[in-house]
Amino acid sequence: MTRHTGIDTSFLEGLLGYNARRAALVIIEHFVRGMAEFDLRPVDFSVLSVIHHNPGVTSRELCASLNLLPPNLVGLIRGLEQRGLIERQPHPLDRRAQGLHATAAGIELMQQAETRASSIEREVATRLSPQEQAQLIEMLQRIYLN
């Protein structure tokens, strides 16, 4: 429980926020390294995954479901489009909006990237059984969902 440095951080180690942040940073670090070959940051992966599984999704819907701000999505979307991974199509009902669709190349990339993501998860959670991992995710969702 105590650190190898000899410094007592026991109060912080009792706080959910401290532990959640430390764990998230370690996991994300692994994720970044593992996704480097696909040139996808975590946020790129998340956005592309949601587009992949929700053809025609709009920017606003992406922002709402991933907790992003519209101005910060503009450059990201443009980048994915320029790489030929997604396309913008006119929205069938709302001429202000644009439906986002993964291209064939985008779908191909995401199939590989999602497989890679799953293997990264297994590597980073080697000290958790599959049951514990599922339980951990469920408890985290009880914190942030609603």
Added chain:
Amino acid sequence: MTRHTGIDTSFLEGLLGYNARRAALVIIEHFVRGMAEFDLRPVDFSVLSVIHHNPGVTSRELCASLNLLPPNLVGLIRGLEQRGLIERQPHPLDRRAQGLHATAAGIELMQQAETRASSIEREVATRLSPQEQAQLIEMLQRIYLN
């Protein structure tokens, strides 16, 4: 499980990294609001808490135990010192280093702030029993400790 937006994020919701980050952000948001009255950001709280519980700790030791970079700690330490919450004293063994100590005011503030931190934790984890909360923290530590 599915979101109220009608957007399918089920793949992301199966990833530990995604859930850990979303939960950490929600917890930290609560923490920031709750600590505003003490004018302490999460990183200020962490640093002050470690100094409080480890009188004479050095900047390097703070960096190692909290995973911070030395240049980013300089302004923070100076700020806490200018607010009269900590003092720098010559290190007894190493004249390059400085021992950091909480002042009476710093100790007083931290007693209140740590009490407040604990109550914020209870608010943010209302949907987890104390047992679940302890189990969650233990599992998170199995990910980031080593």
Added chain:
DNA sequence: TATTGTTATACTCTATAACTATA
């Protein structure tokens, strides 16, 4: 009036290189 996507911009957080004084 409100909303979608956008631009411009500011602010914060994090990271790197290099210096000084001591070890």
Added chain:
DNA sequence: TATAGTTATAGAGTATAACAATA
């Protein structure tokens, strides 16, 4: 030669205000 603390600065991430086109 290496380490503690520091400076300066660059880069990434996150935030707000305001606009044109459309609802």
